[in-house]
Amino acid sequence: MSNKLTTYKCKKCGRVMYPRHDRCLKCKGREFDEVEMPLPATGKLLTFTQLFALPWGFDQRFLTIGVVExxxxxxAMGQLKTPDVKVGMRLKASWEPVRVTAGEKVYGLRFEPA
Ligand SMILES: [Zn+2]
Incomplete structure (x- = not known):
């Protein structure tokens, strides 16, 4: 499966975003270049939260969701593979199935301690 993440770089100010936004978060520019970011990649955990009421299609009883820079x-936001995390720790991001919907795997970012 995909081993890279498509990010969007503002043509005006150079800010890189994922996922795509209609307007640049920094300068409100509307034009972007697609930049492939190779995965797995490591980043720093900025914040995380745990979800206990999951939509149908998840196998887990709860999910830990984090934002990694x-x-x-x-x-980027994604699932943490372990609930045992701390803000500021380094995580490795991979593109993996996150759940199954109507028999099909849905892929997304998943993070594990680097
Ligand atoms: Zn911009």
Missing amino acids: FKNGVK
């Missing part, structure tokens, strides 16, 4: 400035 990568070296290129991208902040």
Whole structure:
């Protein structure tokens, strides 16, 4: 499966974002270049939360969701593979199945301690 993440770099100010936004979060620019970020990649955990009421399709009883900042400035949300995490720790991001919907695997970012 995909071993890279498509990020979006503002043509005006150079800010890199994921996922794509209509307008740049920094300068409100509307034009972006697609930049492939190779995975797995490591980043720093900025914040996380645990969800206990999960939609149908998840096998887990609860999920830990975190926001990780990568070296290129991208902040991306994804599932943490372990609930045993601390803000500021380094995590490795991979592109993996996160759940099954209507018999099909849905892929997303998953993080584990680096
Ligand atoms: Zn911009």
